[in-house]
Amino acid sequence: MPPTPAASSAAASGVAAEAARRRTFAVISHPDAGKSTITEALALHARVIGEAGAVHGKAGRRGTISDWMEMEQERGISVTSAALQFEYQGHVVNLLDTPGHADFSEDTYRVLAAVDCAVMLLDAAKGLEPQTLKLFDVCRHRGVPVITFVNKWDRPGMHVLELVDELDQRIGLTATPLNWPVGEAGAFHGLLDRDDETMTTFERAPGGARIAGEQVLTAAEAKERHADAWGTALDEVSLLDTLDLETFHAGTSTPLLFGAAVANVGVRQLLDAVVALAPPPTARPDAEGTPRPVDAPFSGLVFKVQAGMDKAHRDRLAFVRVCSGRFERGAVVTHAATGRPFATKYARTMLGRERETIDIAYPGDIVGLVNANALTVGDTLYADGAPVAFPPMPSFAPEHFVTARTTDTSKAKQFRRGIEQLAEEGVVQILTSNRRGDGAPILAAVGPLQFEVATTRLGQEFGVPVALDSLPYGLARRTDAGGTPVLNAEAGVEVAERRDGALLALFPDKWRLASVQRRHPDVTLEPLVAGAD
Numbered sequence: 001m002p003p004t005p006a007a008s009s010a011a012a013s014g015v016a017a018e019a020a021r022r023r024t025f026a027v028i029s030h031p032d033a034g035k036s037t038i039t040e041a042l043a044l045h046a047r048v049i050g051e052a053g054a055v056h057g058k059a060g061r062r063g064t065i066s067d068w069m070e071m072e073q074e075r076g077i078s079v080t081s082a083a084l085q086f087e088y089q090g091h092v093v094n095l096l097d098t099p100g101h102a103d104f105s106e107d108t109y110r111v112l113a114a115v116d117c118a119v120m121l122l123d124a125a126k127g128l129e130p131q132t133l134k135l136f137d138v139c140r141h142r143g144v145p146v147i148t149f150v151n152k153w154d155r156p157g158m159h160v161l162e163l164v165d166e167l168d169q170r171i172g173l174t175a176t177p178l179n180w181p182v183g184e185a186g187a188f189h190g191l192l193d194r195d196d197e198t199m200t201t202f203e204r205a206p207g208g209a210r211i212a213g214e215q216v217l218t219a220a221e222a223k224e225r226h227a228d229a230w231g232t233a234l235d236e237v238s239l240l241d242t243l244d245l246e247t248f249h250a251g252t253s254t255p256l257l258f259g260a261a262v263a264n265v266g267v268r269q270l271l272d273a274v275v276a277l278a279p280p281p282t283a284r285p286d287a288e289g290t291p292r293p294v295d296a297p298f299s300g301l302v303f304k305v306q307a308g309m310d311k312a313h314r315d316r317l318a319f320v321r322v323c324s325g326r327f328e329r330g331a332v333v334t335h336a337a338t339g340r341p342f343a344t345k346y347a348r349t350m351l352g353r354e355r356e357t358i359d360i361a362y363p364g365d366i367v368g369l370v371n372a373n374a375l376t377v378g379d380t381l382y383a384d385g386a387p388v389a390f391p392p393m394p395s396f397a398p399e400h401f402v403t404a405r406t407t408d409t410s411k412a413k414q415f416r417r418g419i420e421q422l423a424e425e426g427v428v429q430i431l432t433s434n435r436r437g438d439g440a441p442i443l444a445a446v447g448p449l450q451f452e453v454a455t456t457r458l459g460q461e462f463g464v465p466v467a468l469d470s471l472p473y474g475l476a477r478r479t480d481a482g483g484t485p486v487l488n489a490e491a492g493v494e495v496a497e498r499r500d501g502a503l504l505a506l507f508p509d510k511w512r513l514a515s516v517q518r519r520h521p522d523v524t525l526e527p528l529v530a531g532a533d
Contacts (some may be wrong), residue, residue, distance in 0.1 A: 022364030
């Protein structure tokens, strides 16, 4: 018996109320700005872990919970995205920790398709760095509002007003401080709360393993203890605009906070700001541009596929952002790309590598579907009878190219299966060329470290020894079937096909590209997302 209109209305109201409780955000930054550190510190303040892991590789200290690959733990970097979910102050927080290395920009781009807000982490000594700028441009392109956290204020760094000016001059963001450092970078006494002009001081835990103790001083107490630094902080912060939610959500201003993640200083204030200011899930445009309300029947976007997270089970996990409706474990949904049913019996929430079964999820939540062999990055799932397809996930323009071959011919079948899996997960882009055949696919990547991840996983998960041969290409342009014979006839140019059917023309450099364009102005040569100039 179908539900009555009253029951349907009540269910939709319940979904909207649950969506309003969600805060789904990612942390973005240049490598080494402290992303994984602050991810753990936020989880620590939400009381979902008892002690933060080391991020500096000190002997005897465990690794960061969001870094689950052996390569990450050995090198102290993040090369995959982790999803952490926890409750805080009556809200459900979904925190996505993005890869910290520049070579994995494409994975970060996919994560930004699944969030409603981003925390932009700046190193107090370095300000806006190249990878930060690139990721901010993606946020602006996707309409994702940004909260800025200046990290490492316990070390020497730039003058605070220099940082504010850099935000304005280089990326057009008006900083609206929520707190302000008392004392210069490296001579840090505490944080001025702009709302009530109190000062919070911190008793730092050794190595930041536990939450730093806090003491709140009145303005009079702060002036008595830190006369000059307190007066300077008041004068500096008075020069800047106050919080404006409208411009923040529009992406033209950024709430600004300060602290030191490794010492857990200022982290609670950041978490409070995310919960108070980050927008909840809203209607998401489908492939036709029509917004799908959060209280519509269930729909979800696959933004990441990852195998090998659990060596004991060798399973494959699809990360799905719930876009609308109520997800119920065990429900049979429809895979938009094929129209086929998809069972959701094995659904998990994640805390790094650790998993728990989830029965219900709402818009903004991240659900891990286990053994999702039919799903690839960019796929849409929807409830039966309520079809929708969200826009496909664009691929970054690759800048590094190699051919891959197995050195053990008896492992050819495993090699092909492994290459196919890496392509489906988006670890690297896989191209095929008539010049080389299926036995030597072209691996294309934004950065060369992606090749190391690919070969490591082929060896560990499929038992396939792999040799890579460099190709003399440095950029790619999208072309079409009509231009393929012309381009293949050009010296130093090769056309290869991507898994999605796109034809990419590969060039050694921009000068060769320009030369070909001059001689063949009618041939299609279109830039890809984040392509080289």
